[in-house]
Amino acid sequence: MPSRPVRVLDTALHLIPVAMRMPLKFGNQVVTQSTCARVRVRVEAADGTIADGWGETPLSVSWVWPAPLTYAERLEAMEEFCVRIGREFRSFSAKGHALEIGHEFIETRLHELQTQFNRDRAPEAQFPHLAALVSFSAFDLALHDAYGIAHGVRTYETYGTDFLGPDLTGFLQPAAGTSASFAGRRPADYLVAPPKQLAVWHLVGGLDPLEPADLTGSEPNDNYPVLLRDWIRRDGLTCLKVKLRGNDAAWDYDRMVRIGKIGREEGVVWLTADFNCAVTEPDYVNEILDRLRDDDPITYQQTLYVEQPFPYDMEAYPIDVHSVSARKPLFMDESAHDWKFVRMGRALGWSGVALKTCKTQTGALLSLCWAKAHGMTLMVQDLTNPMMAQISHVELAAHAGTIMGVESNGMQFSPDASLPEQAIHPGLYQRRNGVLDRSTVSGPGFGYRLAEIQRNLPEPVAL
Numbered sequence: 001m002p003s004r005p006v007r008v009l010d011t012a013l014h015l016i017p018v019a020m021r022m023p024l025k026f027g028n029q030v031v032t033q034s035t036c037a038r039v040r041v042r043v044e045a046a047d048g049t050i051a052d053g054w055g056e057t058p059l060s061v062s063w064v065w066p067a068p069l070t071y072a073e074r075l076e077a078m079e080e081f082c083v084r085i086g087r088e089f090r091s092f093s094a095k096g097h098a099l100e101i102g103h104e105f106i107e108t109r110l111h112e113l114q115t116q117f118n119r120d121r122a123p124e125a126q127f128p129h130l131a132a133l134v135s136f137s138a139f140d141l142a143l144h145d146a147y148g149i150a151h152g153v154r155t156y157e158t159y160g161t162d163f164l165g166p167d168l169t170g171f172l173q174p175a176a177g178t179s180a181s182f183a184g185r186r187p188a189d190y191l192v193a194p195p196k197q198l199a200v201w202h203l204v205g206g207l208d209p210l211e212p213a214d215l216t217g218s219e220p221n222d223n224y225p226v227l228l229r230d231w232i233r234r235d236g237l238t239c240l241k242v243k244l245r246g247n248d249a250a251w252d253y254d255r256m257v258r259i260g261k262i263g264r265e266e267g268v269v270w271l272t273a274d275f276n277c278a279v280t281e282p283d284y285v286n287e288i289l290d291r292l293r294d295d296d297p298i299t300y301q302q303t304l305y306v307e308q309p310f311p312y313d314m315e316a317y318p319i320d321v322h323s324v325s326a327r328k329p330l331f332m333d334e335s336a337h338d339w340k341f342v343r344m345g346r347a348l349g350w351s352g353v354a355l356k357t358c359k360t361q362t363g364a365l366l367s368l369c370w371a372k373a374h375g376m377t378l379m380v381q382d383l384t385n386p387m388m389a390q391i392s393h394v395e396l397a398a399h400a401g402t403i404m405g406v407e408s409n410g411m412q413f414s415p416d417a418s419l420p421e422q423a424i425h426p427g428l429y430q431r432r433n434g435v436l437d438r439s440t441v442s443g444p445g446f447g448y449r450l451a452e453i454q455r456n457l458p459e460p461v462a463l
Contacts, residue, residue, distance in 0.1 A: 053146025246278025
Protein backbone atom coordinates (compact mmCIF):
# COMPACT_ATOMS: atom_id res chain seq x y z
CA MET A 1 0.00 0.00 0.00
CA PRO A 2 1.46 3.38 -0.96
CA SER A 3 1.83 6.04 1.67
CA ARG A 4 -0.78 8.29 0.11
CA PRO A 5 -3.69 6.17 -1.18
CA VAL A 6 -7.09 7.39 -2.30
CA ARG A 7 -10.39 5.64 -2.92
CA VAL A 8 -13.17 6.49 -5.36
CA LEU A 9 -16.34 7.88 -3.79
CA ASP A 10 -18.50 8.97 -6.69
CA THR A 11 -18.68 9.58 -10.44
CA ALA A 12 -20.68 11.81 -12.78
CA LEU A 13 -20.96 11.71 -16.57
CA HIS A 14 -21.83 14.55 -18.95
CA LEU A 15 -22.22 14.01 -22.71
CA ILE A 16 -21.39 17.07 -24.80
CA PRO A 17 -22.23 17.14 -28.54
CA VAL A 18 -19.64 18.82 -30.76
CA ALA A 19 -20.30 19.95 -34.33
CA MET A 20 -17.47 19.79 -36.85
CA ARG A 21 -17.05 22.60 -39.37
CA MET A 22 -15.27 20.32 -41.88
CA PRO A 23 -15.75 16.58 -42.48
CA LEU A 24 -12.96 14.29 -41.32
CA LYS A 25 -12.28 10.98 -43.04
CA PHE A 26 -11.34 7.91 -40.98
CA GLY A 27 -10.52 5.09 -43.40
CA ASN A 28 -13.73 4.66 -45.41
CA GLN A 29 -15.86 6.62 -42.93
CA VAL A 30 -16.60 10.35 -42.89
CA VAL A 31 -17.23 12.12 -39.60
CA THR A 32 -19.18 15.37 -39.29
CA GLN A 33 -19.94 15.41 -35.57
CA SER A 34 -18.69 14.01 -32.29
CA THR A 35 -19.68 13.58 -28.67
CA CYS A 36 -17.35 14.19 -25.75
CA ALA A 37 -17.68 12.35 -22.45
CA ARG A 38 -16.81 14.69 -19.59
CA VAL A 39 -16.46 12.90 -16.26
CA ARG A 40 -16.14 13.92 -12.63
CA VAL A 41 -14.54 11.47 -10.19
CA ARG A 42 -14.64 12.21 -6.46
CA VAL A 43 -11.97 10.63 -4.27
CA GLU A 44 -11.10 10.53 -0.59
CA ALA A 45 -7.46 10.65 0.51
CA ALA A 46 -6.01 8.86 3.54
CA ASP A 47 -6.24 12.05 5.63
CA GLY A 48 -9.94 12.47 4.83
CA THR A 49 -9.46 15.11 2.11
CA ILE A 50 -12.21 14.98 -0.52
CA ALA A 51 -11.30 16.05 -4.06
CA ASP A 52 -13.08 16.20 -7.41
CA GLY A 53 -11.14 15.50 -10.57
CA TRP A 54 -12.22 15.84 -14.18
CA GLY A 55 -11.46 14.08 -17.43
CA GLU A 56 -12.76 14.37 -20.97
CA THR A 57 -12.50 12.28 -24.12
CA PRO A 58 -14.17 12.38 -27.54
CA LEU A 59 -16.16 9.18 -28.13
CA SER A 60 -14.65 8.74 -31.57
CA VAL A 61 -16.70 5.79 -32.78
CA SER A 62 -15.32 5.82 -36.32
CA TRP A 63 -11.76 5.57 -35.03
CA VAL A 64 -12.30 2.86 -32.43
CA TRP A 65 -14.96 0.76 -34.09
CA PRO A 66 -14.91 0.27 -37.91
CA ALA A 67 -18.03 -1.94 -37.80
CA PRO A 68 -20.93 -2.26 -40.30
CA LEU A 69 -23.25 -0.59 -37.78
CA THR A 70 -24.45 2.96 -38.28
CA TYR A 71 -22.72 5.84 -36.54
CA ALA A 72 -25.76 6.33 -34.30
CA GLU A 73 -25.79 2.67 -33.26
CA ARG A 74 -22.12 2.69 -32.34
CA LEU A 75 -22.35 6.01 -30.49
CA GLU A 76 -25.36 4.77 -28.51
CA ALA A 77 -23.38 1.67 -27.51
CA MET A 78 -20.39 3.73 -26.38
CA GLU A 79 -22.60 6.06 -24.35
CA GLU A 80 -24.31 3.10 -22.69
CA PHE A 81 -20.93 1.54 -21.91
CA CYS A 82 -19.82 4.83 -20.31
CA VAL A 83 -22.91 4.68 -18.09
CA ARG A 84 -22.04 1.13 -17.02
CA ILE A 85 -18.48 2.18 -16.24
CA GLY A 86 -19.73 5.13 -14.19
CA ARG A 87 -21.89 2.83 -12.06
CA GLU A 88 -19.13 0.28 -11.61
CA PHE A 89 -16.30 2.74 -10.95
CA ARG A 90 -18.14 4.61 -8.18
CA SER A 91 -18.37 1.33 -6.24
CA PHE A 92 -14.87 0.08 -7.08
CA SER A 93 -13.24 -0.66 -3.73
CA ALA A 94 -9.55 -0.51 -4.68
CA LYS A 95 -7.34 1.93 -2.79
CA GLY A 96 -4.01 3.30 -3.87
CA HIS A 97 -2.35 5.66 -6.28
CA ALA A 98 -4.37 6.65 -9.35
CA LEU A 99 -2.09 4.46 -11.48
CA GLU A 100 -2.77 1.44 -9.26
CA ILE A 101 -6.55 1.95 -9.22
CA GLY A 102 -6.72 2.60 -12.97
CA HIS A 103 -4.55 -0.41 -13.75
CA GLU A 104 -6.56 -2.73 -11.51
CA PHE A 105 -9.87 -1.56 -13.00
CA ILE A 106 -8.63 -2.05 -16.58
CA GLU A 107 -7.19 -5.50 -15.86
CA THR A 108 -10.24 -6.77 -13.99
CA ARG A 109 -13.55 -4.93 -14.17
CA LEU A 110 -13.22 -3.32 -17.61
CA HIS A 111 -12.69 -6.71 -19.25
CA GLU A 112 -15.62 -8.15 -17.30
CA LEU A 113 -17.89 -5.26 -18.27
CA GLN A 114 -16.96 -5.67 -21.93
CA THR A 115 -17.68 -9.40 -21.79
CA GLN A 116 -21.04 -8.82 -20.13
CA PHE A 117 -21.91 -6.07 -22.60
CA ASN A 118 -21.16 -8.31 -25.58
CA ARG A 119 -23.24 -11.26 -24.38
CA ASP A 120 -26.43 -9.61 -25.61
CA ARG A 121 -24.93 -8.22 -28.81
CA ALA A 122 -24.96 -9.81 -32.27
CA PRO A 123 -21.63 -11.09 -33.69
CA GLU A 124 -21.36 -8.14 -36.08
CA ALA A 125 -22.04 -5.71 -33.22
CA GLN A 126 -19.39 -6.90 -30.74
CA PHE A 127 -17.99 -4.02 -28.70
CA PRO A 128 -14.20 -3.87 -29.26
CA HIS A 129 -11.54 -3.45 -26.58
CA LEU A 130 -10.36 -0.14 -28.05
CA ALA A 131 -13.89 1.22 -27.65
CA ALA A 132 -13.92 0.02 -24.04
CA LEU A 133 -10.63 1.80 -23.34
CA VAL A 134 -11.84 5.05 -24.89
CA SER A 135 -15.07 4.83 -22.87
CA PHE A 136 -13.09 4.41 -19.63
CA SER A 137 -10.43 6.99 -20.46
CA ALA A 138 -12.37 10.04 -19.23
CA PHE A 139 -12.94 8.32 -15.87
CA ASP A 140 -9.26 7.39 -15.66
CA LEU A 141 -8.14 10.92 -16.53
CA ALA A 142 -10.49 12.29 -13.88
CA LEU A 143 -9.01 9.88 -11.34
CA HIS A 144 -5.45 11.04 -12.06
CA ASP A 145 -6.61 14.67 -11.88
CA ALA A 146 -8.37 14.04 -8.56
CA TYR A 147 -5.31 12.32 -7.12
CA GLY A 148 -3.16 15.36 -7.77
CA ILE A 149 -5.81 17.74 -6.43
CA ALA A 150 -6.28 15.65 -3.28
CA HIS A 151 -2.59 16.07 -2.52
CA GLY A 152 -2.28 19.67 -3.70
CA VAL A 153 0.23 18.97 -6.48
CA ARG A 154 0.35 18.64 -10.23
CA THR A 155 -0.64 15.19 -11.43
CA TYR A 156 2.71 14.61 -13.13
CA GLU A 157 4.46 15.25 -9.81
CA THR A 158 2.78 12.15 -8.34
CA TYR A 159 4.47 9.57 -10.56
CA GLY A 160 7.63 9.15 -8.45
CA THR A 161 8.53 7.56 -5.13
CA ASP A 162 6.99 10.34 -3.05
CA PHE A 163 3.51 9.13 -3.99
CA LEU A 164 3.75 5.79 -5.81
CA GLY A 165 4.90 2.99 -3.52
CA PRO A 166 5.37 -0.03 -5.81
CA ASP A 167 7.83 0.05 -8.68
CA LEU A 168 6.92 -0.82 -12.25
CA THR A 169 7.65 -4.53 -11.87
CA GLY A 170 4.09 -4.89 -10.66
CA PHE A 171 2.76 -3.38 -13.91
CA LEU A 172 5.23 -4.25 -16.69
CA GLN A 173 7.40 -7.10 -17.93
CA PRO A 174 10.46 -6.51 -20.13
CA ALA A 175 10.82 -8.22 -23.49
CA ALA A 176 12.68 -11.51 -23.34
CA GLY A 177 16.32 -11.33 -24.31
CA THR A 178 16.72 -7.63 -23.50
CA SER A 179 18.54 -5.85 -20.71
CA ALA A 180 15.49 -3.74 -19.84
CA SER A 181 14.49 -3.80 -16.18
CA PHE A 182 11.73 -2.04 -14.27
CA ALA A 183 13.05 -2.86 -10.81
CA GLY A 184 13.11 0.25 -8.65
CA ARG A 185 11.73 2.40 -11.43
CA ARG A 186 8.55 4.44 -11.65
CA PRO A 187 6.93 6.50 -14.42
CA ALA A 188 8.75 9.66 -13.29
CA ASP A 189 12.02 8.01 -14.34
CA TYR A 190 10.85 8.03 -17.97
CA LEU A 191 9.32 11.51 -18.11
CA VAL A 192 11.04 14.73 -19.22
CA ALA A 193 10.99 18.28 -17.90
CA PRO A 194 8.03 19.77 -19.79
CA PRO A 195 8.78 22.64 -22.18
CA LYS A 196 6.47 25.66 -22.24
CA GLN A 197 6.02 25.35 -25.99
CA LEU A 198 5.67 22.35 -28.30
CA ALA A 199 5.87 22.13 -32.08
CA VAL A 200 2.38 21.41 -33.37
CA TRP A 201 1.26 19.11 -36.19
CA HIS A 202 -1.59 20.06 -38.51
CA LEU A 203 -3.79 17.29 -39.90
CA VAL A 204 -4.33 17.31 -43.67
CA GLY A 205 -7.43 15.16 -43.98
CA GLY A 206 -8.24 13.09 -47.02
CA LEU A 207 -11.13 15.42 -47.87
CA ASP A 208 -9.31 18.68 -47.15
CA PRO A 209 -8.93 21.01 -50.15
CA LEU A 210 -5.30 21.83 -50.86
CA GLU A 211 -5.65 24.49 -53.55
CA PRO A 212 -8.50 26.60 -55.01
CA ALA A 213 -9.15 24.02 -57.72
CA ASP A 214 -10.13 21.54 -54.99
CA LEU A 215 -12.93 23.70 -53.60
CA THR A 216 -16.47 22.39 -54.11
CA GLY A 217 -18.48 25.35 -52.81
CA SER A 218 -19.64 23.42 -49.73
CA GLU A 219 -16.84 24.69 -47.52
CA PRO A 220 -17.74 26.79 -44.46
CA ASN A 221 -17.48 30.57 -44.58
CA ASP A 222 -16.68 31.16 -40.92
CA ASN A 223 -13.49 33.22 -40.75
CA TYR A 224 -11.31 30.13 -40.29
CA PRO A 225 -8.96 28.94 -43.04
CA VAL A 226 -9.97 26.23 -45.47
CA LEU A 227 -7.07 25.84 -47.89
CA LEU A 228 -3.80 24.31 -46.73
CA ARG A 229 -1.66 27.34 -47.61
CA ASP A 230 -3.89 29.60 -45.58
CA TRP A 231 -3.58 27.33 -42.54
CA ILE A 232 0.20 27.22 -42.86
CA ARG A 233 0.51 30.97 -43.21
CA ARG A 234 -1.92 31.85 -40.43
CA ASP A 235 -0.51 29.40 -37.86
CA GLY A 236 3.13 29.40 -38.96
CA LEU A 237 2.95 25.62 -39.34
CA THR A 238 6.10 23.56 -39.87
CA CYS A 239 4.69 20.03 -39.39
CA LEU A 240 1.96 18.37 -41.49
CA LYS A 241 0.33 14.99 -40.90
CA VAL A 242 -1.06 13.58 -44.15
CA LYS A 243 -4.08 11.28 -44.09
CA LEU A 244 -3.86 8.69 -46.89
CA ARG A 245 -6.28 6.06 -48.19
CA GLY A 246 -4.15 2.94 -47.86
CA ASN A 247 -5.94 1.22 -50.76
CA ASP A 248 -5.13 3.54 -53.67
CA ALA A 249 -1.37 3.79 -54.14
CA ALA A 250 -1.54 6.29 -57.00
CA TRP A 251 -3.74 8.65 -54.99
CA ASP A 252 -1.58 8.26 -51.86
CA TYR A 253 1.64 8.97 -53.74
CA ASP A 254 0.17 11.99 -55.51
CA ARG A 255 -1.20 13.31 -52.21
CA MET A 256 2.22 13.15 -50.57
CA VAL A 257 3.85 14.86 -53.54
CA ARG A 258 1.27 17.65 -53.70
CA ILE A 259 1.38 18.34 -49.98
CA GLY A 260 5.16 18.10 -49.92
CA LYS A 261 5.42 20.72 -52.67
CA ILE A 262 2.95 23.12 -51.02
CA GLY A 263 4.65 22.64 -47.68
CA ARG A 264 8.12 23.41 -49.00
CA GLU A 265 6.90 26.55 -50.67
CA GLU A 266 5.42 27.71 -47.36
CA GLY A 267 8.26 26.76 -45.01
CA VAL A 268 7.06 23.37 -43.72
CA VAL A 269 9.89 21.21 -42.37
CA TRP A 270 8.30 17.86 -41.47
CA LEU A 271 5.67 15.49 -42.87
CA THR A 272 4.22 12.23 -41.65
CA ALA A 273 2.04 9.73 -43.50
CA ASP A 274 -0.99 8.16 -41.80
CA PHE A 275 -2.53 5.23 -43.69
CA ASN A 276 -5.31 4.69 -41.08
CA CYS A 277 -5.06 0.89 -40.79
CA ALA A 278 -6.13 0.30 -44.40
CA VAL A 279 -2.98 -1.47 -45.69
CA THR A 280 -2.63 -5.26 -45.60
CA GLU A 281 0.81 -5.76 -47.21
CA PRO A 282 4.09 -4.01 -46.30
CA ASP A 283 5.01 -3.72 -49.99
CA TYR A 284 2.18 -1.21 -50.47
CA VAL A 285 3.91 1.23 -48.12
CA ASN A 286 7.42 0.27 -49.25
CA GLU A 287 6.67 0.99 -52.89
CA ILE A 288 5.27 4.45 -52.11
CA LEU A 289 8.27 5.27 -49.93
CA ASP A 290 10.74 3.98 -52.52
CA ARG A 291 9.07 5.98 -55.25
CA LEU A 292 9.24 9.11 -53.13
CA ARG A 293 12.90 8.41 -52.37
CA ASP A 294 13.71 8.10 -56.08
CA ASP A 295 11.38 10.68 -57.65
CA ASP A 296 10.71 13.24 -54.89
CA PRO A 297 13.65 12.88 -52.49
CA ILE A 298 12.95 16.07 -50.53
CA THR A 299 9.43 14.93 -49.65
CA TYR A 300 10.93 11.57 -48.69
CA GLN A 301 13.55 13.21 -46.49
CA GLN A 302 10.93 15.42 -44.82
CA THR A 303 8.76 12.39 -43.96
CA LEU A 304 9.73 11.97 -40.32
CA TYR A 305 7.78 8.76 -39.70
CA VAL A 306 4.92 6.56 -40.93
CA GLU A 307 1.86 5.95 -38.77
CA GLN A 308 -0.25 2.77 -38.46
CA PRO A 309 -0.63 1.52 -42.02
CA PHE A 310 -1.84 -1.93 -40.97
CA PRO A 311 -5.04 -3.25 -39.33
CA TYR A 312 -5.27 -2.32 -35.67
CA ASP A 313 -6.15 -5.88 -34.62
CA MET A 314 -2.55 -7.03 -34.34
CA GLU A 315 -3.49 -10.44 -33.01
CA ALA A 316 -5.59 -11.15 -36.11
CA TYR A 317 -3.02 -9.53 -38.44
CA PRO A 318 0.49 -10.24 -37.04
CA ILE A 319 2.26 -8.65 -40.01
CA ASP A 320 6.06 -8.54 -40.07
CA VAL A 321 6.83 -4.88 -40.73
CA HIS A 322 10.63 -4.81 -40.47
CA SER A 323 10.91 -3.88 -44.16
CA VAL A 324 8.86 -0.70 -43.57
CA SER A 325 10.69 0.38 -40.42
CA ALA A 326 13.99 -0.15 -42.25
CA ARG A 327 12.93 2.73 -44.50
CA LYS A 328 11.24 5.07 -42.02
CA PRO A 329 10.37 5.00 -38.31
CA LEU A 330 7.07 3.13 -38.04
CA PHE A 331 4.69 4.11 -35.24
CA MET A 332 1.88 2.06 -33.73
CA ASP A 333 -1.32 3.96 -33.04
CA GLU A 334 -4.62 2.09 -33.03
CA SER A 335 -2.73 -1.18 -32.42
CA ALA A 336 -1.07 0.08 -29.24
CA HIS A 337 -3.95 -0.68 -26.87
CA ASP A 338 -1.52 -1.21 -24.00
CA TRP A 339 2.11 -2.10 -23.27
CA LYS A 340 1.53 -5.77 -24.10
CA PHE A 341 0.55 -4.84 -27.64
CA VAL A 342 3.54 -2.50 -27.80
CA ARG A 343 5.70 -5.49 -26.88
CA MET A 344 4.07 -7.54 -29.64
CA GLY A 345 4.55 -4.71 -32.11
CA ARG A 346 8.22 -4.34 -31.30
CA ALA A 347 8.74 -8.03 -32.05
CA LEU A 348 7.05 -7.55 -35.44
CA GLY A 349 9.27 -4.60 -36.35
CA TRP A 350 7.44 -1.48 -35.21
CA SER A 351 9.93 1.14 -34.01
CA GLY A 352 7.74 3.74 -32.26
CA VAL A 353 4.48 4.30 -30.40
CA ALA A 354 1.88 7.04 -30.84
CA LEU A 355 0.38 7.63 -27.40
CA LYS A 356 -3.14 8.93 -26.85
CA THR A 357 -4.85 9.94 -23.63
CA CYS A 358 -8.06 8.44 -25.06
CA LYS A 359 -6.61 4.97 -24.36
CA THR A 360 -6.43 6.02 -20.68
CA GLN A 361 -3.82 8.02 -18.82
CA THR A 362 -2.82 4.84 -16.98
CA GLY A 363 -2.29 2.91 -20.20
CA ALA A 364 -0.45 5.78 -21.90
CA LEU A 365 1.99 6.08 -18.98
CA LEU A 366 2.70 2.34 -18.89
CA SER A 367 3.15 2.15 -22.67
CA LEU A 368 5.46 5.16 -22.48
CA CYS A 369 7.62 3.48 -19.83
CA TRP A 370 7.78 0.16 -21.66
CA ALA A 371 8.59 1.78 -25.00
CA LYS A 372 11.35 4.00 -23.63
CA ALA A 373 12.89 1.12 -21.70
CA HIS A 374 13.16 -0.78 -25.00
CA GLY A 375 14.53 2.04 -27.15
CA MET A 376 11.30 2.90 -28.96
CA THR A 377 10.51 6.50 -29.83
CA LEU A 378 7.26 8.26 -28.96
CA MET A 379 4.69 10.58 -30.45
CA VAL A 380 1.46 11.92 -28.96
CA GLN A 381 -1.38 11.96 -31.47
CA ASP A 382 -4.68 13.77 -31.41
CA LEU A 383 -8.22 12.48 -31.47
CA THR A 384 -9.53 15.92 -32.47
CA ASN A 385 -9.52 16.85 -28.79
CA PRO A 386 -11.60 19.97 -28.09
CA MET A 387 -12.42 21.71 -24.82
CA MET A 388 -10.92 20.23 -21.65
CA ALA A 389 -9.63 17.12 -23.47
CA GLN A 390 -7.02 19.28 -25.18
CA ILE A 391 -5.28 20.14 -21.91
CA SER A 392 -4.54 16.61 -20.68
CA HIS A 393 -3.59 15.68 -24.26
CA VAL A 394 -0.94 18.39 -24.52
CA GLU A 395 0.26 17.70 -20.97
CA LEU A 396 1.02 14.10 -21.93
CA ALA A 397 3.04 15.25 -24.94
CA ALA A 398 4.93 17.83 -22.88
CA HIS A 399 6.02 15.24 -20.31
CA ALA A 400 6.56 12.30 -22.67
CA GLY A 401 9.51 13.53 -24.72
CA THR A 402 8.15 12.94 -28.22
CA ILE A 403 9.99 12.68 -31.52
CA MET A 404 8.56 16.09 -32.48
CA GLY A 405 5.96 18.05 -30.51
CA VAL A 406 2.29 17.10 -30.58
CA GLU A 407 -0.53 16.73 -33.07
CA SER A 408 -3.43 19.08 -32.43
CA ASN A 409 -6.32 19.54 -34.84
CA GLY A 410 -9.32 20.49 -32.71
CA MET A 411 -8.89 24.08 -33.90
CA GLN A 412 -9.30 22.86 -37.49
CA PHE A 413 -12.52 20.93 -37.05
CA SER A 414 -14.34 22.35 -34.01
CA PRO A 415 -12.65 25.60 -32.93
CA ASP A 416 -15.74 27.31 -31.54
CA ALA A 417 -16.43 24.40 -29.21
CA SER A 418 -13.38 25.41 -27.18
CA LEU A 419 -13.93 29.16 -26.88
CA PRO A 420 -14.53 29.09 -23.09
CA GLU A 421 -11.30 27.16 -22.54
CA GLN A 422 -9.45 29.29 -25.07
CA ALA A 423 -10.26 32.41 -23.06
CA ILE A 424 -8.13 31.04 -20.19
CA HIS A 425 -5.56 29.07 -22.21
CA PRO A 426 -5.18 30.90 -25.54
CA GLY A 427 -1.89 29.23 -26.37
CA LEU A 428 -3.41 25.76 -26.20
CA TYR A 429 -6.24 26.48 -28.62
CA GLN A 430 -4.51 28.81 -31.08
CA ARG A 431 -1.49 27.56 -32.98
CA ARG A 432 0.90 30.43 -33.54
CA ASN A 433 4.40 30.37 -35.04
CA GLY A 434 4.08 26.62 -35.39
CA VAL A 435 3.75 25.90 -31.67
CA LEU A 436 1.30 25.41 -28.82
CA ASP A 437 2.00 27.32 -25.61
CA ARG A 438 1.09 25.63 -22.32
CA SER A 439 2.38 28.37 -20.00
CA THR A 440 -1.14 29.07 -18.67
CA VAL A 441 -1.58 25.53 -17.32
CA SER A 442 -1.21 25.76 -13.54
CA GLY A 443 -2.51 24.52 -10.24
CA PRO A 444 -3.01 20.99 -8.88
CA GLY A 445 -4.12 18.04 -10.97
CA PHE A 446 -3.84 18.59 -14.70
CA GLY A 447 -3.93 22.37 -14.23
CA TYR A 448 -7.23 22.89 -16.05
CA ARG A 449 -8.21 25.98 -14.00
CA LEU A 450 -11.84 24.91 -14.41
CA ALA A 451 -13.14 27.43 -11.90
CA GLU A 452 -12.12 30.20 -14.32
CA ILE A 453 -13.64 28.59 -17.42
CA GLN A 454 -17.16 29.79 -18.11
CA ARG A 455 -18.81 26.64 -19.49
CA ASN A 456 -22.36 25.44 -18.86
CA LEU A 457 -22.43 21.68 -18.85
CA PRO A 458 -25.48 19.62 -19.85
CA GLU A 459 -27.23 17.77 -17.06
CA PRO A 460 -25.34 14.66 -15.95
CA VAL A 461 -26.49 11.32 -17.32
CA ALA A 462 -28.36 9.16 -14.82
CA LEU A 463 -26.02 6.46 -13.49
